[in-house]
Amino acid sequence: MYINGNWHQTDTTIDIENPATNEIIAKSAYGGKKEAAMAVEAAYDAFSSWSKLVAGERAGYLKKWYQLIDQHKEEIAKIMTSEQGKPLKEALGEVQYANSFIEWYAEEGKRIYGETIPSSHPNKRLFVSKQPIGVMAAITPWNFPAAMITRKVAPALAAGCTSVIKPAEQTPLTAIRLIELAHEAGIPKGVLNVVVGDAKEIGDVWLKDDRVRKISFTGSTEVGKLLMRGAADTVKKISLELGGHAPLIVLEDADLDQAVEGVISSKFRNAGQTCVCTNRVYVHQSIYEPFMNKLKDAFQKLRVGDGLQDQTTIGPLIDRNALKKVKNHLEDASNKGGDITYLGQSLDSENGYFMTPVIVGNASDDMLCMKEETFGPVAPVTTFETIEEVVKRANQSPYGLAAYVFTQNISKGIRIVEDLEYGIVGLNDGLPSVAQAPFGGFKESGLGREGGHYGIEEYLEVKYISLGL
Numbered sequence: 105m106y107i108n109g110n111w112h113q114t115d116t117t118i119d120i121e122n123p124a125t126n127e128i129i130a131k132s133a134y135g136g137k138k139e140a141a142m143a144v145e146a147a148y149d150a151f152s153s154w155s156k157l158v159a160g161e162r163a164g165y166l167k168k169w170y171q172l173i174d175q176h177k178e179e180i181a182k183i184m185t186s187e188q189g190k191p192l193k194e195a196l197g198e199v200q201y202a203n204s205f206i207e208w209y210a211e212e213g214k215r216i217y218g219e220t221i222p223s224s225h226p227n228k229r230l231f232v233s234k235q236p237i238g239v240m241a242a243i244t245p246w247n248f249p250a251a252m253i254t255r256k257v258a259p260a261l262a263a264g265c266t267s268v269i270k271p272a273e274q275t276p277l278t279a280i281r282l283i284e285l286a287h288e289a290g291i292p293k294g295v296l297n298v299v300v301g302d303a304k305e306i307g308d309v310w311l312k313d314d315r316v317r318k319i320s321f322t323g324s325t326e327v328g329k330l331l332m333r334g335a336a337d338t339v340k341k342i343s344l345e346l347g348g349h350a351p352l353i354v355l356e357d358a359d360l361d362q363a364v365e366g367v368i369s370s371k372f373r374n375a376g377q378t379c380v381c382t383n384r385v386y387v388h389q390s391i392y393e394p395f396m397n398k399l400k401d402a403f404q405k406l407r408v409g410d411g412l413q414d415q416t417t418i419g420p421l422i423d424r425n426a427l428k429k430v431k432n433h434l435e436d437a438s439n440k441g442g443d444i445t446y447l448g449q450s451l452d453s454e455n456g457y458f459m460t461p462v463i464v465g466n467a468s469d470d471m472l473c474m475k476e477e478t479f480g481p482v483a484p485v486t487t488f489e490t491i492e493e494v495v496k497r498a499n500q501s502p503y504g505l506a507a508y509v510f511t512q513n514i515s516k517g518i519r520i521v522e523d524l525e526y527g528i529v530g531l532n533d534g535l536p537s538v539a540q541a542p543f544g545g546f547k548e549s550g551l552g553r554e555g556g557h558y559g560i561e562e563y564l565e566v567k568y569i570s571l572g573l
């Protein structure tokens with residue numbers, strides 16, 4: 105753990121497992137209440153000086169951090185693959201994606217503008233300024249061990265906030281390496297603090313401490329709701345990036361190759377363990393057969409295996425429970441009449457939480473995989489007749505994070521996009537996420553946005569100044 109510029113060890117440690125081999129690859133310090141409180145103290149003490157730097161000075165630190173991460177990107181990627189499982193190429197992509205938030209917000213911090221407001225009184229002048237909210241607590245998931253941290257701390261630090269971070273207990277090594285480089289970049293002590301440990305203990309300390317003014321969470325909707333309730337006690341500002349259940353709609357006039365590519369890219373990233381993964385595919389009934397033939401051909405090219413092996417395109421799931429959930433969804437789909445087709449090449453291994461890619465044909469809306477987040481390499485496919493019908497079915501979810509539409513009729517596509525209740529929509533695009541665009545969901549997929557100028561507003565307070573002349 106890294107608190108107030110120093111590395112801390114604890115008597116208790118946790119084993120970090122490689123999900124591809126089940127080997128224990130490291131032990132991590134494992135803290136709780138005490139370390140959580142120490143981290144808030146450090147971040148609070150650092151806030152006054154850090155927030156008073158001019159944006160350009162904070163940008164200088166962030167740019168140095170960015171350069172160090174870029175210099176060490178291959179090393180960080182290998183750490184990530186070893187603890188999280190994603191293929192090395194994907195891990196490298198995530199490190200670069202994570203770094204793009206640091207690069208983008210280093211500059212965005214210089215563009216935190218205020219405004220003047222026309223006065224309704226001759227002897228008054230009205231101004232608005234924005235200032236950093238204070239200590240931010242980031243709680244992040246295992247599926248993107250780098251990007252979900254920098255997507256929070258980059259805007260927070262650029263805005264002048266200081267941070268306490270709790271990475272997922274399954275994947276602390278990537279976070280630790282990022283913070284080692286932040287230390288090397290000279291980011292002052294107390295500005296960034298990382299506590300690995302008992303999630304509930306740490307979370308409860310940060311929720312109760314009124315010096316923590318912002319909670320930024322990425323993870324399950326269940327935990328997000330818990331944090332939202334807890335934040336209410338001290339009226340903390342909160343950002344929630346929660347679960348998703350993305351529909352992907354293929355209209356009869358879609359370019360089938362483009363639509364199949366969209367399924368592959370939005371479904372199988374991180375072995376289907378992303379919040380924006382396609383979880384249900386709706387295909388117009390008139391093109392179901394040709395679409396399914398092309399989809400099965402594409403699935404055949406998928407290679408399941410250890411993410412450290414070059415030919416691997418799908419790594420293991422994160423743990424035994426994840427594998428059990430996916431298999432439960434498949435058993436349910438089969439019991440409800442789905443056509444289960446296992447495809448792709450699977451690594452023959454006694455170890456590892458590997459799951460062969462699966463298409464569930466003739467899926468029905470009552471199946472678990474059509475309602476609950478599967479978080480695995482499973483693509484349920486069903487048909488629809490009319491646009492009104494498919495938009496209604498696509499919106500029938502408590503989630504509203506990402507959705508995808510494939511059509512060559514852009515006017516028709518835009519009208520569908522406008523009717524979809526989702527915060528992110530890929531129109532003929534299966535990979536929309538970029539640092540400069542707002543990422544976030546409707547309904548129970550979250551609150552607030554990360555990325556773009558929206559993402560820095562989450563770490564600012566608006567101050568109205570009325571000046572009497």
Ligand SMILES: NC(=O)c1ccc[n+]([C@@H]2O[C@H](COP(=O)([O-])OP(=O)(O)OC[C@H]3O[C@@H](n4cnc5c(N)ncnc54)[C@H](O)[C@@H]3O)[C@@H](O)[C@H]2O)c1
Pocket residue numbers: 243244245246247248252270271272273303304306307308322323324325327328330344345346347348378379477505549550
């Ligand atoms: N919307 C997004 O951007 C996004 C991104 C990634 C993951 N997710 C969602 O996260 C889920 C998978 O990730 P996960 O299994 O790590 O989620 P999770 O909610 O179990 O854990 C996320 C983080 O919360 C911590 N946590 C768990 N219980 C806590 C508590 N009581 N108090 C404080 N912290 C607590 C965990 O230790 C971890 O650091 C999926 O639902 C996925 O959709 C959403």
Ligand SMILES: O=C[C@H](O)CS(=O)(=O)O
Pocket residue numbers: 247248251377378379380537543
């Ligand atoms: O799963 C969560 C991530 O936010 C997905 S993305 O890499 O930002 O698209």
